[in-house]
Amino acid sequence: MSAPPSPAPAxxxxxxxxxxxxxxxxxxxxxxxxxxxxxxxxxxxxxELIVTGRKFDPxxxxxxxxxxxxGAYGSTDAVIQTLVYSTPLVFGGLAVAFGFKAxxxxxxxxxxxxxxxxxxxxxxxxxxxxxxxxAIVAATIAGIVAGGIWGFVPGFLKAxxxxxxxxSTIMLxxxxxxxxxxLVSGPLKVPKSPSPVTYxxxxxxxxxxxxxxxxxxxxxxxxxxxxxxxxLFRTTWGFEIRSVGANPDAARYAGMRPKLLIVATMTFSxxxxxxAGTSVLLGVSHSMTSSFGTTVGFDxxxxxxxxxxxxxxxxxAAVLFGSMRAGAGLMQINAGIxxxxxxxxxxxxxxxxxxxxxxxxxxxLRNVEAGITTAAPSPGLGAGTAP
Amino acid sequence: MxxxxxxxxxxxxxxxxVSACSxxxxxxxxxxxxxxxxxxxxxxxxxASVAPSSTPAPSFAQKPGLKIGVVTDIGTLDDKGYNExxxxxxxxxxxxxxxxxxVPSIVxxxxxEYAADIQQFVSQKFDVIVTVGFNLTTPTVDxxxxxxxxxFIGVDQSPECILPTGAPxxxxxxxxxxxxxxxxxxxxxxxxxxxxxxAGIVAAYADxxxxxxxxxxxxxxxxxxxxxxxxxxxxxxxxxxxxxxxxTVKSAxxxxxxxxxxxxxPAGGKAxxxxxxxxxxxxxxxxxxxxxxxxxLEAACAANIYGIGVDVDQWASLGAPANACxxxxxxxxxxxxxxxxxxxxxxxxxxxxxxLFNAKxxxxxxxxxHDKASLFGPEVTTALNTxxxxxxxxxxxxxxxxxxxxxx
Numbered sequence: 022m023s024a025p026p027s028p029a030p031a032x033x034x035x036x037x038x039x040x041x042x043x044x045x046x047x048x049x050x051x052x053x054x055x056x057x058x059x060x061x062x063x064x065x066x067x068x069e070l071i072v073t074g075r076k077f078d079p080x081x082x083x084x085x086x087x088x089x090x091x092g093a094y095g096s097t098d099a100v101i102q103t104l105v106y107s108t109p110l111v112f113g114g115l116a117v118a119f120g121f122k123a124x125x126x127x128x129x130x131x132x133x134x135x136x137x138x139x140x141x142x143x144x145x146x147x148x149x150x151x152x153x154x155x156a157i158v159a160a161t162i163a164g165i166v167a168g169g170i171w172g173f174v175p176g177f178l179k180a181x182x183x184x185x186x187x188x189s190t191i192m193l194x195x196x197x198x199x200x201x202x203x204l205v206s207g208p209l210k211v212p213k214s215p216s217p218v219t220y221x222x223x224x225x226x227x228x229x230x231x232x233x234x235x236x237x238x239x240x241x242x243x244x245x246x247x248x249x250x251x252x253l254f255r256t257t258w259g260f261e262i263r264s265v266g267a268n269p270d271a272a273r274y275a276g277m278r279p280k281l282l283i284v285a286t287m288t289f290s291x292x293x294x295x296x297a298g299t300s301v302l303l304g305v306s307h308s309m310t311s312s313f314g315t316t317v318g319f320d321x322x323x324x325x326x327x328x329x330x331x332x333x334x335x336x337x338a339a340v341l342f343g344s345m346r347a348g349a350g351l352m353q354i355n356a357g358i359x360x361x362x363x364x365x366x367x368x369x370x371x372x373x374x375x376x377x378x379x380x381x382x383x384x385x386l387r388n389v390e391a392g393i394t395t396a397a398p399s400p401g402l403g404a405g406t407a408p
Numbered sequence: 409m410x411x412x413x414x415x416x417x418x419x420x421x422x423x424x425x426v427s428a429c430s431x432x433x434x435x436x437x438x439x440x441x442x443x444x445x446x447x448x449x450x451x452x453x454x455x456a457s458v459a460p461s462s463t464p465a466p467s468f469a470q471k472p473g474l475k476i477g478v479v480t481d482i483g484t485l486d487d488k489g490y491n492e493x494x495x496x497x498x499x500x501x502x503x504x505x506x507x508x509x510x511v512p513s514i515v516x517x518x519x520x521e522y523a524a525d526i527q528q529f530v531s532q533k534f535d536v537i538v539t540v541g542f543n544l545t546t547p548t549v550d551x552x553x554x555x556x557x558x559x560f561i562g563v564d565q566s567p568e569c570i571l572p573t574g575a576p577x578x579x580x581x582x583x584x585x586x587x588x589x590x591x592x593x594x595x596x597x598x599x600x601x602x603x604x605x606x607a608g609i610v611a612a613y614a615d616x617x618x619x620x621x622x623x624x625x626x627x628x629x630x631x632x633x634x635x636x637x638x639x640x641x642x643x644x645x646x647x648x649x650x651x652x653x654x655x656t657v658k659s660a661x662x663x664x665x666x667x668x669x670x671x672x673x674p675a676g677g678k679a680x681x682x683x684x685x686x687x688x689x690x691x692x693x694x695x696x697x698x699x700x701x702x703x704x705l706e707a708a709c710a711a712n713i714y715g716i717g718v719d720v721d722q723w724a725s726l727g728a729p730a731n732a733c734x735x736x737x738x739x740x741x742x743x744x745x746x747x748x749x750x751x752x753x754x755x756x757x758x759x760x761x762x763x764l765f766n767a768k769x770x771x772x773x774x775x776x777x778h779d780k781a782s783l784f785g786p787e788v789t790t791a792l793n794t795x796x797x798x799x800x801x802x803x804x805x806x807x808x809x810x811x812x813x814x815x816x
C-alpha cells in the first residue's frame with residue numbers, strides 16, 4: 022500500500038516527548054470544557070440577575086456544579102448511572118466519528134437511534150418469553166440491522182445520485198419520529214392500555230451486571246470502541262475509509278471505490294447508532310412509549326467532535342456528556358438550576374470546538390493534528406487538507 | 409497578537425450571546441411562587457348553592473418537614489400545560505401544609521430517564537413524589553411498588569393498572585386492587601366531559617347570537633387515541649344539544665396517533681382547521697389539541713368565527729392578539745388537583761388509586777368570558793350555573809353511557 026494520502030500521524034511527531042504529545046492531544050478539548058464551564062457560571066449569574074424574586078447568591082454556580090459532580094459521581098450508584106447515560110453516547114459518538122473519518126457528516130444518528138430501538142422492541146417483544154440468550158442476541162441484531170438500513174438509505178442515495186447525506190439523513194430523522202409514533206400508538210400498542218405503550222421486552226432485556234442499573238451494554242460499548250478503532254486503524258477497509266475521507270480523488274486514483282465505501286460507511290455508522298437505541302431500549306426502558314425520543318443523536322455529534330473522531334477518544338467524551346446528564350437531576354434538586362444549563366454547556370462546548378482553530382492559535386498549537394477539523398466541517402467529499 | 413486576542417474576544421462574545429439566548433428564558437426558580445394564578449373560577453359560574461364542598465375545607469394538616477419533589481414529562485417546566493400546572497400545584501400544596509423549602513423539580517431530557525429521575529428523589533429521601541403525564545405511568549408505579557414508604561401522585565395516569573403484587577402490569581389485565589396492593593400511589597384524573605359540557609353550552613349560545621347563525625358548531629381534537637380529548641368533545645356535544653337540540657356538532661381529529669401532529673404542530677393545526685371551517689361552516693370552533701390547537705384557534709379567528717380554548721383559560725394564557733376571538737375555555741384545574749392531593753397526604757385523607765376531579769371538587773370549570781361578556785345575556789350564566797349545580801349534585805349526564813372517551 023503505497024497510497025499517496027497519508028492521514029496517519031507524521032513521523033516527526035513521534036520524536037516529541039510523551040508529555041508534549043499528550044498536551045497536543047488534550048489541550049484543546051480540556052480548554053474547551055473549562056471555557057464552557059466558566060461560561061455556564063456566567064450564564065447562571067446572569068440569569069440570577071434577570072429572574073426577580075429570588076435572593077441573589079453569588080455562589081449559586083458553585084452549588085450547581087457541586088451538585089452536578091455529586092449527582093454524577095457522589096455514590097457507587099451515581100457512577101453506574103453515569104455509565105448508563107454514557108453508553109448510548111459511546112455508540113452514537115462512534116457512529117458519527119466513523120462517518121467523519123470517511124468525510125461523511127451523519128446527522129441521522131438521531132433517526133437511526135430511534136429505528137434501531139424500534140427494531141429491538143419489535144423483536145424483543147416477540148421473543149419476550151424465549152430463552153434469554155436467544156432473545157437478547159436476536160433483539161440486539163434486529164436493532165443493529167434496523168439502524169443499518171436507516172444508514173444505508175442515505176449512503177445509497179449519495180453514491181447513486183449524489184444526494185447530500187446531511188439533507189437526506191435529516192429528512193430520515195423526521196420519518197423515523199413519525200414511524201415510531203405511528204407504530205407505538207398503532208400495531209405495537211398494548212391493546213388494553215389507555216396510553217400508547219408497547220409490551221415489555223421481557224427476557225430480551227439486557228442483564229444487569231453492575232449495581233442496580235448497570236446493564237451489559239456498558240461493556241458492549243467499550244468493546245465497540247476498541248473494535249471501531251481496530252477497524253479504522255488496523256484493517257485495509259479502515260485505511261480505505263480514511264483515505265476516501267482525506268482525499269477521494271486520490272483514493273479513486275489509487276484503485277479504491279469511493280461510492281462503495283460511502284454506502285458501507287453509512288450503513289456501518291447507522292448500525293452503530295441503531296445499537297445506541299438498542300442499548301437504551303433493552304438496557305433501560307424495556308418498553309417504548311410514544312415519548313421515546315432522545316437527544317442522543319445530536320449529542321453524539323458533539324461527542325465525536327470532542328473526541329476529534331478518535332474511537333478511543335469517544336469514550337472519555339461520552340462519559341463527560343453522560344456525567345452531565347446523570348448529574349443534572351441532583352443539580353435541579355439542590356440548586357434549582359433548570360436542566361437547560363446542561364444544554365447550554367453542551368452547546369458552548371460544541372461552539373468552542375468548531376472555533377478551535379482560534380484556540381489552537383492562542384495556545385500556539387499550530388502543528389497539532391487538526392483532527393476532525395480537517396474532515397468534518399466540509400461535509401462534501403474532498404474535505405480537508407491533510408495537515 | 410492583537411489580532412488573536414480580538415478574535416478570541418469576538419468568539420467569546422458570540423458564544424455569550426448564543427448561550428444567553430438559549431439560557432435566559434429557561435431559569436424558572438422553583439422558589440418563586442408568584443401569587444400562583446388561582447384557578448379562575450369564572451364569574452359566569454359562581455360557586456353554586458350546592459357547593460359547600462366544592463373547595464376542600466381549609467383544615468390543612470401542617471407538615472412543614474415534608475419533602476415534595478416533581479418529575480415532569482419531557483419538555484420544559486414553563487410549558488403552560490401539565491408540567492407547569494402540576495408543578496405550581498405542588499408548590500401550592502406545599503405552601504398550604506406549611507412547607508417552606510422550595511419544591512424541586514426534574515425535567516427529563518428523554519424517556520429513558522424517567523425511572524432514574526424518580527430514583528433521584530427516592531435517594532434524597534423525599535416523602536412525596538409527583539410525576540406528570542401518562543408516559544411516566546410505568547416508572548411511577550414501579551417506584552411506588554419498590555418504595556412503600558414514599559407517597560406517589562401521578563397526574564393523568566388513570567386508569568391505574570397493577571398486578572396483585574402492586575407491580576405495574578405490562579399486559580394491562582389490571583387484577584390488582586389499588587387500595588390494598590399499592591396504597592401509596594394515587595392517580596389524578598379529570599371529568600373533561602363536564603368541562604366540555606359547559607363549553608358546549610357557551611358555544612350553542614354563541615351560535616344563536618351569531619349574525620347569521622349556521623346552526624353548526626365544531627370541535628377539533630388532537631388524536632382519536634387521547635381519551636380525555638374525546639371526552640371533552642363528547643361533553644361539548646351534549647352541552648350544546650342541551651341548549652339547542654337541533655344544533656349540528658361537527659368534530660374531527662388531526663391524527664390517529666401520538667405523533668407531533670397531534671399536540672405540537674400549530675401550523676398543521678391551522679391548516680387542518682382551515683379545511684374544516686371551509687367544509688363545515690361552523691360558528692364556533694373548540695380546540696382540544698394542545699399547541700396544535702393554538703393553530704386551530706388562529707384559523708378560527710382568521711375566519712371570523714368564535715374559538716374556545718382548552719385545559720386553561722387560553723384567553724389569558726395566549727394574550728392579545730391571539731385571543732381576539734376566544735369566548736371561553738374548557739378548564740381542568742390540574743393545579744388545584746395536585747395541591748388538594750398533597751393536602752390530602754398531609755391530612756391522611758388521600759385515597760389510593762384513581763381519584764376523579766370534577767365539578768364537585770373544583771376539578772373543572774368554564775373560563776371567564778373576559779371581553780366577550782357583552783355577547784352573552786343572563787340566560788347563559790343561568791344555564792351554566794344550572795349545569796354546574798347539576799354536575800355537583802351528580803345528576804347531569806355529560807358523557808355517553810357507552811363509549812365515553814372512545815372516538816367514533
